[in-house]
Every structure is written in C-alpha cells, then in structure tokens.
Amino acid sequence: MGVIRTDGRLRTPATMDSETLSSASDAVLVIAISRFDEHALAEAYRRHAGAVFALSRRLLNDPTSAEEVVQEVFLRLWNSPDKFDPERGALRSYLLAQSHGRSVDLLRSEGARRRREERDAHRTAEAGYDLEHEVLDMAVAERVKLAMAQLHDNERRAIELAYLGGHTYREVAVMLDEPEGTVKSRIRAGLKKMRGLLDPADAEVTR
Amino acid sequence: MNDAELSVSEIEELLGAYALDAVDDDERRLVDAHLLECPRCRAELAGHLEAASWMAGGGSRAPEGLWDRIADSLDDHVPALRLTVVDLDVARQAGVSAPAAAPADDGRVVSMASRSRRRLTQTLVAAVGVAAAVILVLGIVVARQENRLDDMTREVATVDLQRAAGQAYADPSATKVALAAPEGGDTKATVVVLPDGTGFVLGDPLPELPDGRTYQLWGIEGERVISLGVLGSAPTVAAFPTGGVGFTTYALTEEDPGGVPQSSNPPAAVGTV
Numbered sequence: 001m002g003v004i005r006t007d008g009r010l011r012t013p014a015t016m017d018s019e020t021l022s023s024a025s026d027a028v029l030v031i032a033i034s035r036f037d038e039h040a041l042a043e044a045y046r047r048h049a050g051a052v053f054a055l056s057r058r059l060l061n062d063p064t065s066a067e068e069v070v071q072e073v074f075l076r077l078w079n080s081p082d083k084f085d086p087e088r089g090a091l092r093s094y095l096l097a098q099s100h101g102r103s104v105d106l107l108r109s110e111g112a113r114r115r116r117e118e119r120d121a122h123r124t125a126e127a128g129y130d131l132e133h134e135v136l137d138m139a140v141a142e143r144v145k146l147a148m149a150q151l152h153d154n155e156r157r158a159i160e161l162a163y164l165g166g167h168t169y170r171e172v173a174v175m176l177d178e179p180e181g182t183v184k185s186r187i188r189a190g191l192k193k194m195r196g197l198l199d200p201a202d203a204e205v206t207r
Numbered sequence: 208m209n210d211a212e213l214s215v216s217e218i219e220e221l222l223g224a225y226a227l228d229a230v231d232d233d234e235r236r237l238v239d240a241h242l243l244e245c246p247r248c249r250a251e252l253a254g255h256l257e258a259a260s261w262m263a264g265g266g267s268r269a270p271e272g273l274w275d276r277i278a279d280s281l282d283d284h285v286p287a288l289r290l291t292v293v294d295l296d297v298a299r300q301a302g303v304s305a306p307a308a309a310p311a312d313d314g315r316v317v318s319m320a321s322r323s324r325r326r327l328t329q330t331l332v333a334a335v336g337v338a339a340a341v342i343l344v345l346g347i348v349v350a351r352q353e354n355r356l357d358d359m360t361r362e363v364a365t366v367d368l369q370r371a372a373g374q375a376y377a378d379p380s381a382t383k384v385a386l387a388a389p390e391g392g393d394t395k396a397t398v399v400v401l402p403d404g405t406g407f408v409l410g411d412p413l414p415e416l417p418d419g420r421t422y423q424l425w426g427i428e429g430e431r432v433i434s435l436g437v438l439g440s441a442p443t444v445a446a447f448p449t450g451g452v453g454f455t456t457y458a459l460t461e462e463d464p465g466g467v468p469q470s471s472n473p474p475a476a477v478g479t480v
Binding site for chain 1: 221222226227228229230252253257258259262263268269273276278281434468
C-alpha cells in the first residue's frame with residue numbers, strides 16, 4: 001500500500017500490473033478507475049477509445065470535434081465513474097452512449113445544424129446519399145451487418161437516421177413522411193430485433 | 208408536456224428513441240424519471256444501448272497523441288469523490304466482494320470509499336504514534352469488517368477510529384458542523400473535517416433506524432450533492448474523504464441498505480459550515 005500526496009491530491013500507485021489489467025473485465029477496470037488507477041483508465045481507453053472516436057467522427061464529420069468528445073467522455077469516466085450504471089449495460093455501451101449524446105448535442109447546436117444541412121445537401125447532390133452504405137462503410141462486424149439486413153427496411157432506415165444521422169424521431173418521421181408514433185415504434189421494434197439476433201457473448205465488437 | 212401527458216406504455220414506447228438520443232428534452236426528462244423506478248425498462252434500455260453499440264462498430268484506433276492529452280489533463284481535474292454505491296453496484300456486477308460497505312458483527316455498518324480508507328490509514332497510523340491528547344468516549348464501539356482493508360488498518364481501525372475522530376474533534380484547526388433536523392432541535396450528529404480533508408461524522412447520538420434502513424451522508428457544494436458514505440442503521444463514528452472539496456453543507460438522509468446515487472428523501476439532519 002502506498003499513498004503519494006501531491007498538490008493536495010491523493011494519488012495511488014497502479015494496483016494492477018499490465019498483465020492483470022489486460023485480462024480484467026470492464027467492471028473491474030471501473031472499480032480500479034474509481035480508485036484513481038490511471039493505468040486502468042488507460043486500459044479502458046485502449047479497449048474503447050477507437051469506437052468512441054469513430055462514432056463521434058461519424059456524427060460530427062469533424063475529427064477535431066470528435067477528439068474533444070473522446071476527451072470529454074474519458075475524463076467523465078475518470079471524474080464520475082459513479083455515472084456508469086452496470087444495470088444499464090456494458091462499459092462499452094455506456095461510453096458509446098456518452099459519445100453519441102455529446103456528439104448529438106453538438107450537432108444540434110445552431111451552428112452545427114447549419115453545417116449538417118450543408119453536409120447532407122452536399123452528399124445528396126454528390127452521390128445519392130445512402131445511409132445504408134454509410135453503415136456498411138463503418139467497421140461493423142459482419143454479423144451486425146447481417147442482423148441489420150434482417151430488419152424491415154423501414155425499421156432500419158428509422159434507426160440509421162436517428163442513430164447515425166443524429167435526428168430525433170420526429171425529424172425522422174418528417175424525413176420518411178410517416179407518423180411520429182410509427183417511427184417511434186419501429187425504432188424500438190428494430191432495436192429489440194437486433195438484440196434478439198445478436199447474442200452479446202458472440203458479438204465481436206463487444207467485450 | 209408534463210407527466211400527465213405520457214402513460215407508462217407511452218414512455219415504454221419511447222425507450223428505443225431515447226436510447227438513440229432521438230427524443231426531445233421534455234421526453235428525456237420523463238423517461239429519466241421513469242427509469243429510476245422501473246427495473247424492467249432499465250433492462251430494456253440496456254438491450255437497446257447494447258444493440259446501438261454494435262451499430263457503432265469496433266472503430267479504428269483513436270488519433271495519436273489523444274491519450275497523452277487526456278492523461279495530462281487528469282492532473283488539471285480534481286477528481287470527484289468516489290461513491291460507495293458505485294463500488295457496490297460495480298462489484299455486484301463483477302461478482303466480486305463488495306469492498307465499500309459490509310455489515311459488522313453487530314449489524315452496523317461503517318462505510319468508506321477505498322480512497323478514504325487509505326487516507327484514514329494515514330490518519331490512524333499517525334494517531335497511534337501520537338500520545339492521545341483528547342479521547343472522546345463514544346457510546347458504541349464501531350466494528351469494521353471490510354474485505355480489502357489492509358492489515359495495518361484492520362489492526363488499528365476498530366479502536367483507533369474513535370481515537371482519530373476524538374483527536375480531530377479536539378483539533379482547533381478542524382471545521383466542525385452540527386447537524387440537526389431541518390426544522391430545528393437538538394444536534395443529532397457532528398461533522399469534523401481536518402485541514403487535510405479527512406472528515407469524520409460523530410453521532411450525538413443518531414436515533415437507531417429500523418432494520419433494513421441506513422443513514423447516508425451527503426456533502427453539498429454549490430449545485431453538487433455528493434454521497435460521502437453509507438453509515439448503517441446506528442452509526443456512532445465514521446470517516447470519509449472530502450477530496451479537498453469545500454463542502455458548505457452536510458446532510459444525512461435515511462435510505463434503503465446500500466444507499467442511493469441520488470436521494471429523494473428529505474434530510475434527517477442538516478448543517479451548514
């Protein structure tokens with residue numbers, strides 16, 4: 001045991017060696033992070049930062065802003081590990097939800113909204129914007145693609161527009177010219193179906 | 208929009224869109240409130256978030272140098288206190304023993320985040336080495352039974368927690384806050400915070416709670432309300448870390464065992480610095 005006091009802060013030396021860290025579950029990592037183990041935070045970063053960054057960059061179409069989101073997400077994990085509620089899912093899901101939420105906040109700010117409209121208009125004009133292809137362009141595990149392919153088209157499009165486009169379900173309803181309630185239900189039904197098609201233990205991208 | 212406008216089934220119908228950040232702020236608040244009291248919806252939401260995370264894919268590598276910037280900025284962020292509740296929840300999820308709070312032989316609980324244990328160890332070791340100046344005689348011996356307490360702490364904790372608290376109470380440089388019922392009345396507990404940030408709460412005494420209930424201590428700074436520990440049903444003395452945060456108010460609430468991340472109960476006792 002040891003305690004190093006610097007500048008009024010308590011810092012504890014790493015409590016797990018690198019081999020232990022690399023084999024530790026995410027839940028154990030969070031416990032170590034809650035005890036100010038920077039190595040544990042580094043391990044969580046190593047496992048999940050790539051996905052967190054990719055999702056934010058996809059939404060914001062701006063690597064610099066996406067880096068800031070990644071920084072915010074991991075600092076939040078460091079400062080408030082209690083915000084991670086294991087009952088609401090895995091650490092990876094939590095970090096990605098944080099990344100998505102923050103990115104959407106930025107996206108919906110006034111300036112960003114204009115940029116998105118310009119971006120969407122540009123893409124539509126340039127290449128016949130196809131969200132399905134956007135999904136396929138991402139580093140999605142093959143089985144996830146297959147699961148998404150089994151969704152009804154209207155379910156998949158609603159989910160893609162909401163999740164990867166950063167739109168509210170009301171906006172999606174307008175875009176697809178469908179009732180809001182229908183879109184809401186399709187998003188829920190589609191996510192449930194995906195969940196049923198993909199066993200979490202088998203998903204390559206989960207830990 | 209208000210609560211009356213959405214039934215439970217309507218809130219459930221929103222869960223998918225909620226998981227994708229595709230609801231408006233009013234709807235988000237309604238779902239947030241519902242999730243606090245509905246485990247079934249929490250479970251469904253966890254599934255939706257998992258499915259969404261698969262869509263996000265595995266990603267590539269984060270940009271070079273980004274981790275270094277994060278690591279550097281850790282030194283600029285004074286970490287928040289760690290909540291007992293978190294340790295319990297995460298530990299439960301991980302299938303490991305709960306380190307933060309465990310019932311003592313007499314059924315009472317003294318709980319501290321792990322960092323407070325380390326900090327307390329320092330205090331206690333110091334206390335052993337210094338001739339006792341003033342020792343408060345406390346009515347009930349507090350036992351501590353924490354799986355991860357290091358040996359040194361375990362040896363000295365039971366007796367010397369009281370001694371350390373007594374010395375802290377007698378320290379003229381310590382901040383002392385009397386906690387009483389919000390409507391007034393006798394002091395129920397006293398919070399003592401040493402200049403190094405180590406805090407103690409002393410029951411004066413606190414009324415014993417019925418089985419299945421526990422006191423939880425909170426520190427309030429501005430708009431931040433932070434759990435400082437779950438104290439058990441009949442605490443007489445416990446230690447907690449302030450982490451250098453200048454709390455202006457301390458409060459005790461009555462909660463279910465294990466404590467809560469956020470309390471919706473009125474304080475049983477409150478005191479302002």
